[in-house]
Amino acid sequence: MAETPPGMSASSVRAAHEIRIVVGRLRRRLRETYDVEGLTPTQTSVLSRLSKDGPSSASGLAAAERVRPQSMALTLGALDERGLIERRPDPDDRRRQLISVSETGQAFLEDKRRAGEEWLARSLESGFTEDERQTVIEALALLDRLNAI
Template sequence: MTEKRTVPADSAAVAARELRAVFSRLRRTLREASATTDLTPSQAAVLSRLINDGPASASGLAAAERVRPQSMAATLAVLERHGLIGRRPDPEDGRRQLVSLTKDGLARIADSRRVREEWLARAMEERYTEDERATVLAALALLDRLSER
């Protein structure tokens, strides 16, 4: 039995395309404004995943980031060389190592987030009126529904 696939309304297709483009530009601008500009996007993603999800194995990180284990090993080696992550034996399986953020890694993420949030708040204050910021907040509430399952 074949599922019938409906074509989205033109307005939905345009909104999806524009939303993706705006988020892409905003993500790039925020990355440029942050303190992690010397990190690659994959290195920054691993740090972010570790702060959000906690310690993980290299293979778990590779699966979560959808990269080959060899690529994750290279990413982790760089982060470890910079003192941003550490490894310790998994208490549940001594054959595995768990990767976690070091104090420097935690500080780096916190500083990066602070810089991005400050830049974004200043930009919104300078470029938008109070009414426009209220409109952005209302739109964000609508967009948040996209992440609901």
């Protein structure tokens, strides 16, 4: 664990460390709970990004994902082949295409998210008491305040 910087409490440093570790483990575990049906992490990330942020160009996605445009073209080709994305001309620049999640892609993402949440709910139900679950809910409300800072 990191050394306590001047002007910071040891509890702040420990909490930051523990949150990072737990969130990372939970994130990996949630990813394991659902079968991504052969999608690479980049393909899954692009599909999720399109679902969350809305339509984008291939170059915009490449920049957001920090990959070369050629790599993004391969990623989009694989998603297109599976019917998970749609392409349409950009109304502002007909030379460009806007990529969005197709209905099939949206259903795919919703199914995977639901599977992850079901695993989490079952795990909380079987591994925690009602009081512990209430404590988790209270702690999450506190952690959500990090987004406002």
